[in-house]
Amino acid sequence: MSELLLEFFSEEIPARMQARAEADLARMLEERLGEAGLKAGTLEAFAGPRRLGLVATGLPEKTADVSEERKGPRTDAPAKAIEGFLRSVGLSGVDQLETREDKKGSFYLARIEKPGRRTAELIAEAIPEIVKAFPWPKSMKFGEGETAQRWVRPLHRIVCLFDGEVVPFTVFGIESGNTTEGHRIHSKGDRVFTVANYADYAAKLADNGVVLRRADRESRILDGAKTVCADAGLELVEDAGLLSEVAGLVEHPVPVLGEMDPEFLDLPPEVITLTMKVHQKYFAVRDPKTGKLAPKFVMIANQEAPDGGKAIAEGAARVLSARLSDARHFWDIDRKRGLEAMAKELSKVTFHEKLGTVADKVERVAALARELAEAVDADPELAEKAARLSKADLVSQMVYEFPELQGVMGRYYALEEGLSPEIADAIADHYKPQGPSDAVPTAPVSAAVALADKLDTLVGFWAINEKPTGSKDPFALRRAALGKIRTVEETNARIGLVDEIDAVIRILAQTDVKHVEGLAALSPPDQIDYAERNGIPYLPRRRGGEQEPEAAVFGPWSFPFLTFSKRFFLSVPGVEKIEFGQTEQIGREDSLLSFFADRLKVHLKDEGVRHDVIDAVFALGDDDLVRVTKKARALQDFLSTEDGAALLAGYRRAANILKAEEKKGFDLTAARAEALSEISAGAGKSAASHGPETASQDEKAILVAVAKTAQAPEEKALVAAIEGAEEVAGVALAREDFEGAMKALAGLRAPVDAFFEAVVVNAENAMLRRNRLLLLSRIRSAVGRVADFDRLEG
Secondary structure: EEEEEEEEEEOOOOHHHHHHHHHHHHHHHHHHHHHHOOOOEEEEEEEOEEEEEEEEEEEEEEEOEEEEEEEEEEEOOHHHHHHHHHHOOOOOOOOOOOEEOOOOOOEEEEEEEEEEOEEEHHHHHHHHHHHHHHOOOOEEEOOOOHOEEEOOEEEEEEEEEEEEEEEEEEEEOOEOOOEEOOOOOOOOOOOHOOOOOOOOHHHHHHHHOOOHHHHHHHHHHHHHHHHHHHOOOEEEEEEEEHHHHOOOOOOOOOOEEEEHHHHHHHHHHHHHHHHHHHHHHOOOEEEEOOEEEEEEEEEEOOOOOOOOOOOHHHHHHHHHHHHHHHHHHHHHHHHHOHHHHHHHHHHHOOEEEOOHHHHHHHHHHHHHHHHHHHOOOHHHHEEEEEEEOOOOOOOOEEEEHHHHHOHHHHHHHHOOOOOOOHHHHHHHHOOOOOOOOOOOOOOOHHHHHHHHHHHHHHHHHOOOOOEEEEEEEOOOHHHHHHHHHHHHOOOOOOOOOOHHEEEEEEHHHOOOOOOHHHHHHOOHHHHHHHHHHOOOOOOEEEEOOOOEEEEEEEOOOOOOOOOOOEEEEEEEOOOOOOOEEOOOOOOOOOOOOHHHHHHHHHHHHOOOOHHHHHHHHHHOOOHHHHHHHHHHHHHHHHHOHHHHHHHHHHHHHHHHHHHHHHHHHOOHHHHHHHHHHHHHHHHOOOOOOOOOHHHHHHHHHHHHHHHHHHOOHHHHHHHHHHHHEEEEEEHHHHHOOOOHHHHHHHHOOHHHHHHHHHHHOOOOOOOHHHHHHHHHHHHHHHHOOOHHHHHHHO
């Protein structure tokens, strides 16, 4: 087995592209080798500022020989058919074919022997194609003619060795070889040297000042930075993203401790650390005693300087001071303007062409935050105030320079103006959580604004049909839904999704009136033309199923995507009137509620809660995420117990018989009506039911009637067991004691089993058969109050 060493040596590769380039090179080579039937034992890619390569071991010297049999025409086939077959298999005469027999007679058979190819030849064909098709996020085009290149940066050398021998090929006019270069400063001699294999290559690079592997450079940077800080009695502010980026900028990392002007420490610490990180690629340093930033920084040099890095540190400090001076200028300008002035400029910033400006969104979020405030125990006035200022810093000089500081700077500006800490924190936290490891806003005002912002985004983008598709989610709606779920769970906000969504729709309808005056001044036909030219959605107005050509109904959107939600329209020319209408209900699979259910599955997956358990709970139409989550966890835990197994088995035994009978034509609704009619006739009352209280009385009456016709003791025992279990489970469900409810229902298992052993459900007597099926339906409906057990797998 042999070894392959490949290196592309170029000018500086952007650090952000190196990790992906490693993965792409390994993937593309594995695919090409796989097509030839080759597989490496090990394959490791590496990348640095000036080189991208890999080493593969365990490759055979050649591919396996292949013997193939190909069936030809019958021996008595026309000559042209036989000649055509000979051409297709690359043979010249019939004497090179074998003759075989089958049921249909004699036929020719060609045996084709394909000798294996040398692996080096396959590599020589594959590498140029990989180079030309390499998927750099951005590449440069330089040179002309046959030597024209399209690569991330100008390519200078290619090393390609297989089993110690050069694999010859040419790409972009560059011939492969065994020569590479070391570090620009720390190399020995003229920096250029030849290599014999990977071990020789790695050793000579190290001897010439190059740390080859990215992980080794990161480790050297982190350890060295911590050491220089510790020697000065300080502590490094670690940053994994910055560490990864700097490791892609240097081949010979040397941490150097520099000193910044302490006057800049009065800037917000986030401004200082981001200025260091974004502009200069420096690490911040803090005082371990106070936990505050120290007037120091760590920069990573690409060389060991003769003076120990003193001149490098002084130059870095001068550049950093200039950057921090700019930051101070932005900070002063923004504080002078104030949040209220910034907020007024949001009308110039487009949120989405179909959803208006950021100012429009702020108005909606403010109104919604006031409505949601009670659910999270927030002061409605503070929630509305915080929401109105929540996006103001988007037009600040500081956030323009550092977009990562949105919300963070708003908090500082709010505190500078003397606003309450609740408002300031809400401005900073309403974007959270922005990832699975990010904290959730739990302070009441912060939670109200965060929930309002995410709901407005979700409903708005759903309304304009900008839903996530596959892996694409350009507006981060999945993250918004997960953030909403986590916030609701952490704050125990008890408000239904449908109510929340309807509130957003109502606010959308009430705030989208900017074109009303223009529409009201026009005749109906011109109104439609105006709406189409200005992108205002509308629906033809209808009466009795007939469209009225002289009028149209205008509004922000129709919302057929929301099961149970309302549709709001602004009627023109009756401008002052807002019309309400029910939406046509459609399948839940395309609804926003279904989207939340899918996100809830993702959220609970790490806890081990099965997706079918969540489906079973969500199927009942409960839209209280706190209750749904508690019930799903309780059901998951309960199903793993003996009582859980008993409940599931008892339910399925009853439900399966009912399903079988319903397929044969049994109508449960008609059976209930018939039983009620008999009960009413006996009592001299009407069989009509009105309202849930009467319906509950009807169910009790049916159960009493079933008990009267019961013949076997086991049948009477099951009636009593159902009545008792329903009562206990009902009380437990009202207290949200889901485990208690399921435990009570699990007690039905024994009487159900006894019932089936002693009683024939499909009795010859029609009334007995009907009543016994009604009895089984009560088991199904009782368990169905907890979850839809039909959705449980296994």
